[in-house]
Amino acid sequence: MKSIPVSTTINGDACEFLCTPDETLLDALRNRLGMTGAKEGCGTGDCGACSVTLNGRLVCSCLVLGVEAEGAEITTIEGMADGDELHPLQRHFIDHAALQCGVCTPGILVAAKALLEKNPEPSDEEVRYWLAGNLCRCTGYDKIIRAVQAAAAEMRGA
């Protein structure tokens, strides 16, 4: 299958890559660009480990084709910290022990950031429903919910 050139912006930087028409954005990120922060847990949009944003919208990158990224702005876990300064969500995930194995963590952080951008003061219930598409098998979610709420409070200046 002949590859197609794609021009896009990833985490604020212009980026070009080649991919085949049937290649997912997740595979393009991981295999073409070496950005392995997004994980493939299922390949069917059920686990959320591959979460990224595409033009500001939270998506499972395993359900998006690489070619759909043409002209788009993508953010991934690799762009969440500002240089060596962690995003409050990242910091609170470490401080609240909200990760055990850590493989779902990139997707959950990307999803949680997207939530707080829409809703800076979510209820626990809203956090739980927003993150219902991100499976974590280690933590039972308790510490994840607490970490998201602690980060939200800090970001609100509370």
Next chain:
Amino acid sequence: MSLDEYRKREFKQVGQRVRRPDGVDKVTGRAMYGADATAPGMLVGRVLRSPHAHARIRSIDTSAAAALPGVKAVLTGADLPVQEDAFVRDVQDNCMAREKALYDGHAVAAVAAVDAATAKAALKLIKVDYEVLPHVTDVDVAIKPGAPVVQAGRTLENVPAGMSENVTSHCEFGHGDPAAGFARADHVVERHFRTAATHQGYIEPHAALASVTSDGKAELWCCTQGQFFVRTLCAAIMGMEASQLRVTASEIGGGFGGKTTVFIEPVALALSRKAGRPVKIVMNRDEVFRATGPTVHTSMDVKIGMTKDGRITAAEAHLRYSGGAFPCGTVDMGAQAAFAAYDLENVRTYGWNVMTNRPKEASYRAPGAPQAIYAVESVLDELCQHFRLDPIDVRLKNAARKGTKSSYGPTFPDIGLVATLEAAKRHPHYTAPLKPGQGRGISCGFWFNFGGNSCVSLNINTDGTVGVTEGNPDIGGSRASISLMAAEELGIPYERVRTIVADTSSLGYNDVTDGSRVTFAVGLATIKAAREAIRVMCGRAARIWGIDAEAVEWKDGAAVPAGPNAGKFPPMSLAEIAAVSFETGGPIAGHHEVNVDGAGVSFGVHIVDVEVDRETGATKVLRYTVFQDAGKAVHPSYVEGQMQGGAVQGIGWALNEEYIYGPDGRLQNPGFLDYRVPVASDLPMIDTVILEIPNPGHPYGVRGVGETGIVPPLAAISNAVSRSAGIRLSELPMSPPRVLKALGA
């Protein structure tokens, strides 16, 4: 260390909620998991899997696949050696079928090609000539004479006559005279139970990157709970010496027991050897469900007799477990764990392992215990309901204590069950009011815990920092716990210790990360390695001061003269000793190698409130509290995390998760959409209460905490459902259709 000594100890580092050293890597996407590695000239490996539950492989024609441009190697079972050892043979035959495909998803061939598309195309060109055989996927069918035989000739001598050849082993535990005990009971309840197979459900699929070179050396990178055991198995399958195979464990994206063996690792190695290039295989989720270890599915009968004041007079369990298409010892652990929480005069458990055409079982968090204890705790609850007795009081009345002869043989040392039950009874959750339609359930849980082979090196760096080298993948914060224990013993800040997980060429053998053993056993080895380094440092200080080594002791991170007779010298800190180590005898290190015993059993008690929706049959978990004995919680946050994670896996098992096989013997739900693990919106917060009843077998009193948490939820929720909806289910999961059926809707 005696318990008195333990109780006197004031911990400075252990017990602090420090930041884990791998935290930043894991929140920034930098941590390297199994699928994240690449190698120069790497090929993509893919596996062809049987679509049949049971079929003889008459022949495999790989010629068209091998001829496809871009295909560099094709592999079948015929390419691998015949193994003498039965255990290794089973592992190998599970990785690549030989004469028969034994379950839907069983690997039958593999290819390595220049890219994924070519590998996929090549799989379609492989022609397997199958003779489809009758299959059996249910334990109760497979146990009967006349059932299709999964594998012939695997039955051990101790299996009673009159059963199918699928029954591979039998076990029996207990003491006393159950018949006499039942005769003394005021009431006897006997019930039949079934539990579905569930999958560990780690989010990271198995991945392996293998590179075999023409000089006979090999490198293997994979996500595993035990790189040393992977080396043992792969070296045997590849016919290699262990020294020539270096296995590096990647960061691991969950395991729960499911990554304690090999599936694709030897296949990647064999393909790499054939192709002369590195080969990476990454499973997809469908393959994970169809071909890696779920837990056993079970059929059980439990009978308990009780006096009207709540004393158990006799208890009996018959357990029939199926670990899939190979012999499996999990039923032995179920039969030992079933009644472990209780001090019983008359108790007997019987177990049978039965083969079915399902994937080979892999360990899953307290393997074998959740099922048996679910049945026992359900019957116990029914007796409490019958006599209108408080469920915690009844359990306290019968609880195992120090000196109890356990139902599986050993006499218990200090254990934490009574303290845990008392904590549960005191907790506000237990007496909080319930609304109409809500129900509260409780259950005890138990796990043996394990110690095992452990090997740790601890290096004192010249700048006064410390490097710990251990050999167990960090599956939930163990680097932090190990660093904490090293810092505690040495008397230096946690931040000055860095713990790394070594590959198989850098350290002696370490057992798999299993049995909740790492914080306990590797922690013990770390503490003893630190003590060895302290001994060396005291010797160096003695040399500098010109006094006997015995006249120096270690206090608060420094060498000091032991008493006034030793002379007057200012304390020499670890950093000061390290800085001059090149002049006092060379680098300073401590190490410790041990096969650790004395793991210390672990008990837990869970309380759960639920509400059953009578219209949909769905059960909502409203409130949940976990009580567990941790011995000593080294990093309380990660102890809580184990308790919470275990509870939620148990909730999934109780309410939704199951392997569903169709009449064709094929798995009908091999994906996260249809195999439904709990999501955030299903759950409340999971409250935790850590008990600390020190384990005499560990210098700091630590017990493993990883597994016990999955044991109580099954019965706790079933007992809560019974009180919420007035229905007593005896089959897991209690999925909405089963609940509706029980409600007569």
